[in-house]
Amino acid sequence: MKKLLSVLMAGTMALSLAACGSGSGGANTFTFASELDIKNLDSCDADDGTSFNAMHAVIDGLMGLDEDGNIANAIAEEHTVSDDGLTHTFKLRDAKWSNGEPVTAQDFVYAWQRIIKNVGNYAYMMGSDGAHITGADELIAKTGNGEELTQEDLDTLGAKAEDDKTLVVTLTSPVSYFEELMTFPCYYPINEKFAEEQGDGYAKSAEAILSNGAFVMESWTPGSTATFVKNEDYWNADQVKLDKLVMNLVQEPTVAAQNFDSGSNDFAPIDSDLVDQYKDNDAFTTFKEGFLFYLQPNFQNTDLQNLNLRKALSLAIDREDFATNVLKDGSIEANGFVPEDLSIGPNGQDFRDDAKDFTTYDLEAAQAALDQALQELGKSEITLKLMYGTDESPMDTMATYLQNAFTKLNGLNIEMVATTKQDRIYNKQANGEFDISCTRWGPDYGDATTYLNLMKSDNVNNYGKWVNADYDALMAQISTEANVETRWNLMLQAEEMAMNDYVNIPVFQKGTSALENPSVKGLVFRPVGVPYTFNYVSKEA
Known part of the structure; x- marks a missing residue:
């Protein structure tokens, strides 16, 4: 498959800071700051980057990344x-x-069946919105109708353990990016016996997760710190140079930067408020993330069903000014709904x-x-609630920037609705209790779909409830089209069809500013x- 080199970036920029953070825990410890907490390490449930970082530290999937960021074999040796690609x-x-215990093909079968059975956050990626595994769409439809799946039902999924070392996956359509999908956490294996013993507590503590990856989770204090030690039994242990990995969790950017300056962090993302302070520092670096931040109008709002209203909102945003001078x-x-550097x-x-x-x-x-x-x-006049x-x-x-932009329009009133990410997604958006939602999406794989x-x-994730039969038909054609x-x-x-209808209103593609220890x-x-x-x-001595 294509190696998406343009979207890969080794975090090893040439930096030459005379005195900067050496990280806590010694010369062979890497300390990574995160503004967010780890939700859990359950591939059936976790859906955020911080949890994915921690999960991948301890678990390998079929495929992974090499040191240059290219797709490479992991647990899959061949x-x-x-x-026919199926x-x-x-x-x-x-x-x-x-x-x-050995990692077996059944560990993958169990994990994939489990995410569908439990209606996991990424269950849909087993079906035609992801890997196109045979039987997945039918099983997902059953759970969507409230049916409880039996083991007989789950065994119709096209993932079979031919023997302990052979996993056979059958698809309904060829998927050119299938190997890349296999690097995503929802396709990670789970040891069935261990997970069933842990019950609802599985992957919610350091003691309730098994490792087959580069590190073993040593401790985890939610909202504070997670520590990992090298897994000496890892199949690729010779490539792992660190003795210890520390994740400092829920650190505000200002605190993370202060800890970097004092030597307590080796890597610290910072926000816009700190850019001017650090931009001339040799430890400062920026790079583009995959996240697209956008507005999601609620089409159940009769005002927002009006095309010209949605068009007015989009035209009122000076995106270049916001990205360049504010962020x-x-x-x-x-410039569109598919970000740069995603798909070639x-x-x-x-x-x-x-x-x-x-x-x-304009x-x-x-x-x-x-x-x-x-x-x-x-x-x-029209009043709209802007949720974030x-x-x-x-x-x-x-x-805040959008509120100021929209209030420049005569006849439009904006009311701000402040909430949390969890409430925004799983309550208000899920229940249609919003007018316009400030939201974001990070790519699960390197394809525009x-x-x-x-x-x-x-x-x-179509919380805005936009329905267009022509668009659905076009996406169905894309999902089965073999000619690249x-x-x-x-x-x-x-x-083009979606953007011309202002289904979602793109605002900016997220960049990251960070401080990075030059010895790393x-x-x-x-x-x-x-x-x-x-x-x-x-880490160099």
């Missing part, structure tokens, strides 16, 4: 694909869990280079569109799937 056979290497962290304006087409072009630009700033045109909307709706999570930096900064699927009428050039052009058409080498950053890989990190 991978073969049938001529059967994938993985031969597993000799690897074992930290309780001494200042490497973020860039979003058959012509070697980035999707964004092939696609049209769908965003522009306050006069925005006012004209709003005036037209008011006339069509028979109103003199205060714990999703820089979501609060974006919301990881974004385009979000706007399908039956997608679980035809498929690429269909994806371009799909984005080999930290792999990838804006798709698991953000950071610690397997190859080393």
